[in-house]
Amino acid sequence: MFLPLLQDAGNLRGKRVLLRLDLDLSVENGVPRDTFRLERAGRTLRFLKERGARTLIIGHIGRKREETLQPVFEQVQRIVPAEFAATLVEAKAKMSNAQNGGFVMLENVRSFLGETENDPSFARELAALADVYVNEAFAVSHREHASIVGIPPLLKSFAGFTFTEEVEHLSRVFSPAHPALLVLGGAKFETKIPIIERFLTIADTIYIGGALANDIYRARGYEVGVSLVSDFTINQALLDNSKLHVPSDVIVHTASENIEKSADNVGKTEKIVDAGSGALADVRALVGKAAFVIWNGPLGLYEEGFDAGTIALAQALAECDAETIIGGGDSIVVVSKLGLLPRFSFVSTGGGAMLEFLAKQTLPGIAALLKK
Known part of the structure; x- marks a missing residue:
């Protein structure tokens, strides 16, 4: 499987990049409980910063539209400096003023009508904010949502570093020792x-x-x-x-x-x-x-x-x-609490996405990137 890779995206200086992350962290008392998935995205975030891209981060949290990404935004700022945008209008304005290497993070993308329905008009609204799309959200790439499958047909699209690692490591499962x-x-x-x-x-x-x-x-x-x-x-x-x-x-x-x-x-x-x-x-x-x-x-x-x-x-x-590959939210939380994450050969960020990939050897988000 030959994914379009972020490192092959060419000159990104000054380009507007729409970065889909998995931001669905468990939050308790206003503080994210486990930041494993966000930390895994750090390499992609730092790469875009170093390459001088102007990046709009999008993602979701929870299942209710009123849930906010504000607590997660504070964690993102620990990796790269960023601004927060509550609306698409605000995101557009802040992206216009963003410096090369800068970041803007949009509020919960599922709070907007059209995301979970994969509405083509909403996909076009998001795509209009960028020149390049990067999927770094393997854990939600089994969802046929606008930010996963609706945008790739509209923009040059690439897989992030962690997304690529997920596909490479999980593909080993089909011919195991x-x-x-x-x-x-x-x-x-x-x-x-x-x-x-x-x-x-x-x-x-x-x-x-x-x-x-x-x-x-x-x-x-x-x-x-x-x-x-x-x-x-x-x-x-x-x-x-x-x-x-x-x-x-x-x-x-x-x-x-x-x-x-x-x-x-x-x-x-x-x-x-x-x-x-x-x-x-x-x-x-x-x-x-x-x-x-x-x-x-x-x-x-x-x-x-x-x-x-x-x-x-x-x-x-x-x-x-043995070579060990694990995934699933609860499994990862347990392993993380025990301090055992480094002891495994590979820890997937996916739960349902990991299972669907292992069953079908593809995901809607992968298919969207490959079609592009």
Whole structure:
């Protein structure tokens, strides 16, 4: 796959660059909780500054139009000096006055009508503010939004440094060293089935944890109590595949305590919240034998505080000799808190985008750049 690369964009001095970043950081009490994705964009930001481009940064935060990028803007200013624009009119004015190497950052692009609808007229409004477009938002490039797929047909377009690294490293997954292990956690089985089915022919073992495993337990006739499950029917051929593994024991939450139980012994009023000690021993053994490991998603209900299984998996992967590629918001937060990010071969900024790329070997944002 030969992406148009930012370093091949030619002379950028004085050029207006529209830079799509992934700015969807988790904010608590007005302060971004994890700046990993923004820090990864630092190389592209510094490159544009050094090349004398006049850059308009666009991105989104959250799912509500009223959410603001102001807290994230303060983090951007720690990397490069920038001005903030609340409207397109203000952005145009500030871009006109920007010095070579300067930056303007637009308010939450999803606060504007037309972004999520991929409205061609909104794409033209954005494109009119620049001469060159750069996609440095791999994590949202599975979305067919105006700032991802609507602009490339209108401007000279390039992939940023991190975007390019994502495609290069994740493409290694399609021809991995063996034994190859895929570990999937989280929820929504219906969104994971494409990658599971594809990796049945690539990986030697697929380990399914988190709420995804609950769907397999239920399909096998196990009681899952009040555990989180999907409205999805798993076919028998998948259930019978010898490559597919799930936790042999689990931690269940009851009205009064958390108990470790065999996965086939869950009560009707109990809720599965994490992998058990036997399951963690099994996954450590699989990791120890593997030459290549891909991991996306927590093994427990991380958002509810059940993170022991996910932490144990992160530590096992950090200590192993295999090539390790990980992604997914919760997985990255855990690894970051543990200070283990440098111990992995590659950490993807994508969650859903990573999964879609691994399932389809492309994304709408990639296709838009390649068509251009």
